[in-house]
Amino acid sequence: xxxxxxxxxxxxxxxxxxxxxxxxxxxxxxxxxxxxxxxxxxxxxxxxxxxxxxxxxxxxxxxxxxxxxxxxxxxxxxxxxxxxxxxxxxxxxxxxxxxxxxxxxxxxxxxxxxxxxxxxxxxxxxxxxxxxxxxxxxxxxxxxxxxxxxxxxxxxxxxxxxxxxxxxxxxxxxxxxxxxxxxxxxxxxxxxxxxxxxxxxxxxxxxxxxxxxxxxxxxxxxxxxxxxxxxxxxxxxxxxxxxxxxxxxxxxxxxxxxxxxxxxxxxxxxxxxxxxxxxxxxxxxxxxxxxxxxxxxxxxxxxxxxxxxxxxxxxxxxxxxxxxxxxxxxxxxxxxxxxxxxxxxxxxxxxxxxxxxxxxxxxxxxxxxxxxxxxxxxxxxxxxxxxxxxxxxxxxxxxxxxxxxxxxxxxxxxxxxxxxxxxxxxxxxxxxxxxxxxxxxxxxxxxxxxxxxxxxxxxxxxxxxxxxxxxxxxxxxxxxxxxxxxxxxxxxxxxxxxxxxxxxxxx
Amino acid sequence: xxxxxxxxxxxxxxxxxxxxxxxxxxxxxxxxxxxxxxxxxxxxxxxxxxxxxxxxxxxxxxxxxxxxxxxxxxxxxxxxxxxxxxxxxxxxxxxxxxxxxxxxxxxxxxxxxxxxxxxxxxxxxxxxxxxxxxxxxxxxxxxxxxxxxxxxxxxxxxxxxxxxxxxxxxxxxxxxxxxxxxxxxxxxxxxxxxxxxxxxxxxxxxxxxxxxxxxxxxxxxxxxxxxxxxxxxxxxxxxxxxxxxxxxxxxxxxxxxxxxxxxxxxxxxxxxxxxxxxxxxxxxxxxxxxxxxxxxxxxxxxxxxxxxxxxxxxxxxxxxxxxxxxxxxx
Numbered sequence: 001x002x003x004x005x006x007x008x009x010x011x012x013x014x015x016x017x018x019x020x021x022x023x024x025x026x027x028x029x030x031x032x033x034x035x036x037x038x039x040x041x042x043x044x045x046x047x048x049x050x051x052x053x054x055x056x057x058x059x060x061x062x063x064x065x066x067x068x069x070x071x072x073x074x075x076x077x078x079x080x081x082x083x084x085x086x087x088x089x090x091x092x093x094x095x096x097x098x099x100x101x102x103x104x105x106x107x108x109x110x111x112x113x114x115x116x117x118x119x120x121x122x123x124x125x126x127x128x129x130x131x132x133x134x135x136x137x138x139x140x141x142x143x144x145x146x147x148x149x150x151x152x153x154x155x156x157x158x159x160x161x162x163x164x165x166x167x168x169x170x171x172x173x174x175x176x177x178x179x180x181x182x183x184x185x186x187x188x189x190x191x192x193x194x195x196x197x198x199x200x201x202x203x204x205x206x207x208x209x210x211x212x213x214x215x216x217x218x219x220x221x222x223x224x225x226x227x228x229x230x231x232x233x234x235x236x237x238x239x240x241x242x243x244x245x246x247x248x249x250x251x252x253x254x255x256x257x258x259x260x261x262x263x264x265x266x267x268x269x270x271x272x273x274x275x276x277x278x279x280x281x282x283x284x285x286x287x288x289x290x291x292x293x294x295x296x297x298x299x300x301x302x303x304x305x306x307x308x309x310x311x312x313x314x315x316x317x318x319x320x321x322x323x324x325x326x327x328x329x330x331x332x333x334x335x336x337x338x339x340x341x342x343x344x345x346x347x348x349x350x351x352x353x354x355x356x357x358x359x360x361x362x363x364x365x366x367x368x369x370x371x372x373x374x375x376x377x378x379x380x381x382x383x384x385x386x387x388x389x390x391x392x393x394x395x396x397x398x399x400x401x402x403x404x405x406x407x408x409x410x411x412x413x414x415x416x417x418x419x420x421x422x423x424x425x426x427x428x429x430x431x432x433x434x435x436x437x438x439x440x441x442x443x444x445x446x447x448x449x450x451x452x453x454x455x456x457x458x459x460x461x462x463x464x465x466x467x468x469x470x471x472x473x474x475x476x477x478x479x480x481x482x483x484x485x486x487x488x489x490x491x492x493x494x495x496x497x498x499x500x501x502x503x504x505x506x507x
Numbered sequence: 508x509x510x511x512x513x514x515x516x517x518x519x520x521x522x523x524x525x526x527x528x529x530x531x532x533x534x535x536x537x538x539x540x541x542x543x544x545x546x547x548x549x550x551x552x553x554x555x556x557x558x559x560x561x562x563x564x565x566x567x568x569x570x571x572x573x574x575x576x577x578x579x580x581x582x583x584x585x586x587x588x589x590x591x592x593x594x595x596x597x598x599x600x601x602x603x604x605x606x607x608x609x610x611x612x613x614x615x616x617x618x619x620x621x622x623x624x625x626x627x628x629x630x631x632x633x634x635x636x637x638x639x640x641x642x643x644x645x646x647x648x649x650x651x652x653x654x655x656x657x658x659x660x661x662x663x664x665x666x667x668x669x670x671x672x673x674x675x676x677x678x679x680x681x682x683x684x685x686x687x688x689x690x691x692x693x694x695x696x697x698x699x700x701x702x703x704x705x706x707x708x709x710x711x712x713x714x715x716x717x718x719x720x721x722x723x724x725x726x727x728x729x730x731x732x733x734x735x736x737x738x739x740x741x742x743x744x745x746x747x748x749x750x751x752x753x754x755x756x757x758x759x760x761x762x763x764x765x766x767x768x769x770x771x772x773x774x775x776x777x778x779x780x781x782x783x784x785x786x787x788x789x790x791x792x793x794x795x796x797x798x799x800x801x802x803x804x805x806x807x808x809x810x811x812x813x814x815x816x817x818x819x820x821x822x823x824x825x826x827x828x829x830x831x832x833x834x835x836x837x
Contacts, residue, residue, distance in 0.1 A: 311718070333722075334717055334719070334720055335721075338720040346718060351714060351715065352714050353718070354712075355708050355716065356711070357711050357778055357779065358708070358711060358778075362704065362707070362708075366716070369704060370720075373700070377695075377699050377700050378700060380699075420719065
C-alpha cells in the first residue's frame with residue numbers, strides 16, 4: 001500500500017481537530033492534541049496503552065465531551081453530545097468489543113439505527129433486508145442477512161459492524177483495534193474492505209497495536225504518547241523501529257530480547273497422539289527444561305484448545321498420552337494440572353486469568369493457598385511475604401499489594417498472572433497469546449521475563465498467532481494448522497517467511 | 508506519565524465517609540439518632556434487647572444467604588426450608604419419640620442441610636439458574652409442609668423447647684448467643700480461610716477461579732448447604748420463640764433476608780460482600796419495623812418502609828461505586 005499514498009496537497013480536509021483536551025478527575029487524558037484527516041485517507045493512530053488513543057477517538061464519536069478545543073467537520077465546527085449525534089453527522093466508530101446485539105439478525109444489526117428512529121412505527125422488513133444486503137455488497141462480502149449475529153465468526157461480525165457504521169451514512173470511520181481478534185486471513189479480508197471504502201471516499205482512523213498492519217495500510221500515522229501528540233508522519237518516511245521509538249520515546253535495540261541458548265536440559269513433558277474431539281488431531285511433541293517452544297497458528301488452528309487440553313480444562317473429550325518426566329499422567333482438571341506444577345497464562349487475561357475486582361495479593365496467592373494454611377486458615381504472614389517477593393522480582397508497578405488488579409495496566413496485569421504461577425512453583429508454563437493487548441514497552445518487559453524464566457529451567461510453551469513473536473522468541477517452532485501439526489523445526493533451520501506461509505496455508 | 512491533579516476540597520471528608528465501607532454503619536447510627544428523641548420508648552435497654560433478639564431470626568438466615576450471594580447465586584427457598592424443617596423437627600418432639608430438644612434442633616439443622624444440598628445439586632450438577640432452582644425449592648418445601656401437615660398450628664411443644672428462643676444464659680438471651688456462635692464462625696470462614704477466599708473468587712469470576720485451581724463446583728455447592736443449615740437454625744430459634752409452628756411460618760423471610768444482605772453491601776453479581784454488613788443490614792430492617800410499631804404507624808405501612816430502606820441503601824451503594832451521580836458524561 002506504500003505506493004498508494006494520496007497527494008495530500010490537493011485533498012480536502014474532512015476533519016480537523018484543534019487543541020483537543022480532556023480531563024478526568026485527577027488525570028489529564030488528552031492534552032492539547034491537533035489532528036487532521038483527508039478525504040479517502042487511512043490514518044493510523046498509535047501509542048501505548050494509556051497514551052490517550054481511546055479517549056481521543058471517543059471525543060470524536062461523541063462518547064466524551066472535550067474540555068477544550070474544536071472539532072471541525074467539513075469546515076464547520078461541531079459539538080457532539082452522543083454517538084447518535086456523531087453518526088448523524090457522519091462519524092461512525094467500530095469499537096474493539098463490536099457492540100452488536102448477539103441475538104438479532106445480521107440485517108437487524110446493520111439497520112439498527114433505522115429500527116430505533118422515533119418515527120418508525122411499523123418495520124418494513126423487505127426494505128431492511130434490501131438495505132443491509134446492499135451495504136454488505138458495498139463491502140464486497142456476502143453473508144446470510146437473516147442469520148443470528150452470534151452464529152457468525154468474530155471476523156464476520158467485524159465486517160457487519162463496519163456495515164452498520166456505513167448504514168448511518170458515515171464519512172469518517174473510526175476502527176478501534178479491529179484486528180486484535182482476527183486471524184491472518186481474516187485480517188487480509190478486512191484490509192480489502194477498508195481499501196474498498198477508501199476508494200469510495202470514506203476516511204478511516206485506524207487504531208492498532210500491530211505496527212506492521214499500520215505500516216501496511218495507512219497513509220499517515222499519528223503517534224500519541226503520555227496524552228500528547230508526538231507527531232503525524234507519512235508512512236513512506238517510516239520503518240517499524242522508527243514508530244516504536246516514537247511511541248515509547250526511546251529506542252529499543254531489539255524488540256525480542258532473544259537469548260536462545262539451546263537447552264541441554266532433561267525432558268519435562270511429552271505428548272503422544274493427543275487429540276481433542278473435532279479440534280485437535282494426533283498432537284505429539286516434547287518440551288525440555290529451559291526451552292521456549294513456540295506454537296504458532298492462525299485463529300481457529302487449535303492453539304487455545306491445545307493450551308486448555310494440556311491444562312486439564314477440556315474434560316473427557318481428550319484422548320492420547322501425556323508424560324511428565326517419564327511418568328504417564330492424566331490431567332483431569334486445572335486443579336490437577338496445578339498440582340503437577342503446570343501453569344496456564346490464558347489468552348484472555350481479563351476474563352480467564354485474573355479476578356479483576358480483587359487485589360494483587362488475592363490473585364497471586366489463590367493457587368498456593370492450599371499449601372499455606374493451617375486447618376483451612378490462610379497463613380497471612382507467609383502469604384504477604386511471598387506476594388511481596390514476587391511483586392519485587394517481577395517489578396509489578398502498584399501502589400500496594402492490595403491494589404485492585406483491574407486498575408493496573410495490561411502489562412502489569414500480565415505480570416500478576418505470571419507471579420501467580422511462579423509463586424505456585426510451576427515448572428511448565430503454557431502461555432497463550434501472553435502479549436495480546438499489551439503496549440510495546442510492556443511487551444518487551446514480558447519477553448524479557450519469559451527469557452528469564454526459561455533460563456531458570458522452566459519449560460515454556462509459547463502459543464501465539466503472531467509469527468514474528470514466535471520466530472523471535474522460540475528455540476523450537478511448531479506450526480499448527482486446522483488442529484494438526486504441519487511443521488516442527490528449530491528456529492535457526494527456518495525463516496519467518498516460511499513459517500508465515502505454513503500458518504496461512506498449512507503447506 | 509499521567510499528570511495527577513490532586514485537589515483538596517472541603518467536601519473530602521463527606522466524600523470519604525460516603526465512599527467508605529462503613530456507610531452502612533453510619534446509616535444505622537443515623538436511624539438510631541433520629542428515632543431516639545422522636546419515638547417514645549425507643550432508646551431503652553429493653554427495646555434494644557428486643558430488637559436484637561428479633562434480629563437474630565433474619566440475621567441467622569442472612570448468614571447463609573451471604574455465602575450464596577457472594578458465590579454468585581441466590582437462595583429463594585429459605586422461608587420454605589424454615590417451615591419444612593420446623594414442622595418435621597417439631598413433630599419429632601411432639602410424637603414422644605424420646606428425642607430430646609438438642610437432638611431435635613440438630614435434626615432441624617440437618618434437614619436444612621439436606622435441602623441445601625438439593626439446591627446445590629440443581630445449581631452445580633444440573634446447571635440450573637439459581638433463581639429458578641431455588642424458586643422451585645421454595646414452592647416444593649412450603650407446599651410439602653402445607654400438604655403433609657395441612658397447615659395446622661402446632662403448639663403442644665415441650666416447655667424445654669423455649670430455651671432456644673426465649674431462654675437466658677449468663678444473663679444473655681440464648682438466641683443471641685446461638686447467633687453469635689454462627690456469626691463468628693461465618694465471619695472467620697469468609698475472612699481468613701481458604702474456603703472463604705475461594706467463595707469470593709468463584710463469585711467474582713468462576714472461570715478464572717477454576718483456572719487458578721479453585722474447585723468452583725464444590726465451593727458453590729457448599730454455599731447452598733450453609734444456607735440450608737442457617738435456615739434450619741432459623742427454624743429452631745423461630746419455633747422456640749413463637750413456641751408454636753404456624754402455616755405462615757417464615758413466609759416472605761427470603762425477601763427480608765435478601766434485602767438485609769444487599770443493604771449490607773453484598774453485590775448481587777457475586778464476589779463482593781461481608782458477613783458484618785449483612786448483620787447491620789438485618790439490624791436496619793428490624794429497627795425500621797420496631798420504630799414503626801413504637802410510633803404507632805399502621806402495620807400495613809411496614810412493607811412500604813422496608814422497601815424504601817432497601818431502595819435507598821442500594822442507591823447509596825451505587826453512588827459509592829460510581830454507577831450513578833457521576834459527573835463525567837460517560
